[in-house]
Amino acid sequence: MNTFRGSGLLRNRDFSLLLSSQLISAIGDQAQFMALPLVVLALTGSATQAGFVLGLGTVSFLAFGLVAGALVDRWDRKTTMFWCEVGRTVLTSSVVVAAWLDRLTMPQLYATAVLAGFSGTVFQVASTAALPNIVDTPQLPTALGYQQSAASAVSIFGAPLAGALYAVGQVVPFAVNAVSFAVSAASLRLMRARFQVERHDVVRTRARLTTEIREGLSWLWREPVIRFLTLVTAADKARYGAGYLLIIALAQQLGSSSLWIGVIFSGAAVGAMVGALVSDRVTRRFRLGRIAVVMLWLEAVMFPLYALAPSPLLLAAVAAGESLVAPVYAVAMTTHQLSITPDELRGRATSTISTFTTGALSIGTLAGGALISALGAKPLVWLCGAWLLALALLTTANRAVRQAPRAGTIPRKETAIETRAAGLAS
The missing domain is CATH 1.20.1250.20 (MFS general substrate transporter like domains)
Incomplete structure (x- = not known):
């Protein structure tokens, strides 16, 4: 692990890759979040349906959050995050293809929202849990500050960008988001750090998932x-x-x-x-x-x-x-x-x-x-x-x-x- 303090943290190759991939992915998410209710309104004309689809992402975290935490502690975190991004790339790309073929339906949007919400939940938990293995403990406040700054920047500039992308075409924000997930997956492959300490399987007996959740x-x-x-x-x-x-x-x-x-x-x-x-x-x-x-x-x-x-x-x-x-x-x-x-x-x-x-x-x-x-x-x-x-x-x-x-x-x-x-x- 590279160990630099202050602004030198950005010279930590693995953290820089993680931060840049999170920033790119957040921009894509913002674009899709703004575009999704507009697409639903265009399909159904129902504001209730639009709100329901947006709410599925939060419901996914509430329904799967504790399970996601147990899985993140069981599985290899880097591999888990990679496949989460691959899965979200495929899900979001399917919306683009279906819309291009004029076959986009509400059931597909519902399924995409739930599955992408689950993948996003697992990715978010794994990313946070892995951070102390990418930077040293004294660097955690700096690393978290960078992540908070990136999220705030997306909040400021993301909405105007999302509007501009939607003005180009209804599915353009989804295409941008699919690319952002693919970039994030590629960045994970380039990272060298281990995302968790080595497990001592000789002393750890795999418990039931519910038992592991109770342990946490x-x-x-x-x-x-x-x-x-x-x-x-x-x-x-x-x-x-x-x-x-x-x-x-x-x-x-x-x-x-x-x-x-x-x-x-x-x-x-x-x-x-x-x-x-x-x-x-x-x-x-x-x-x-x-x-x-x-x-x-x-x-x-x-x-x-x-x-x-x-x-x-x-x-x-x-x-x-x-x-x-x-x-x-x-x-x-x-x-x-x-x-x-x-x-x-x-x-x-x-x-x-x-x-x-x-x-x-x-x-x-x-x-x-x-x-x-x-x-x-x-x-x-x-x-x-x-x-x-x-x-x-x-x-x-x-x-x-x-x-x-x-x-x-x-x-x-x-x-x-x-x-x-x-x-x-x-």
Whole structure:
């Protein structure tokens, strides 16, 4: 493994290949995500069908997330990621071919959404679990910061690019996405690093899949800081899911055009990018507990400003400010989780956390529309602000979280399997 710090991390050939392939794939995903509902509307004229197809991706993570984590810990991660990308290349290409032959149907789009969602879930979990084997532990905040910055850049520039590609042709975004998956698969083949530590099969007996899932859940539950912050993050994600529709409703009440609504969310993406750019430095300097507490208090103070903003421009400013802190916390939390989790459990730990947070995000999104209709947009802002205030108070009162040191500085505990393997090796 190449070991360079700071900007030198990009001289790590394997990490550079991984980052570039993820960026290219994310651009393709963004293009397809924007184009898919438009294609469904063209086929059926039904907004309900369009929303259902988009929702299948999230449902896939909720349905298969825990299984994906267990499989990622069982299988060779690099090979698994490669075949996930090959599978998504074939699935997306089939949409292009069917549309070109004028044979595209809704059942094919449903199947593509589910299968691509499953492949994407496995790929995402494997990629996160493999990262500590591609870069050294002290480099994790930098590597995660680069990934967060790339994701924010796609959020800013991806939507206009997706619109331009769709204007060229309905299936062009799907073709671009298919190429991006193929490029990602080729990049994986060029990487030299091992994506997991060598397994000591002489001491490891393959358990049932459900047993392995329970192992991951049990390990996570025994880590009080991760357990508490996972639950708090899930509660925050529920608010975030409702906030997406809430911001749109507030913007419409101010008479904002669709262009201004786009500007507001671009402001959020810019704030997230700035946060991602400084996340490495902040994670290295401040304790995880302080970062978590400060993030929640800033969100609790800033979110009510949405109800007070008198113009779309100020809504965009609030969105940028509120989005600034989330990437810093995400990098610190993920660094902490990856650095203390044994390699053989990283897939399951990662998928468990993601399943909780993704499920809460989905609940918040589903509940957001109903709450806006029942309460109104501005009252819901104050309710969400009170929710965030409660989370900030609970986190501040948690002594274990307050005292959590800088991410990546806690020695990882040796597992029983590793202890037995070391004894046999000696």
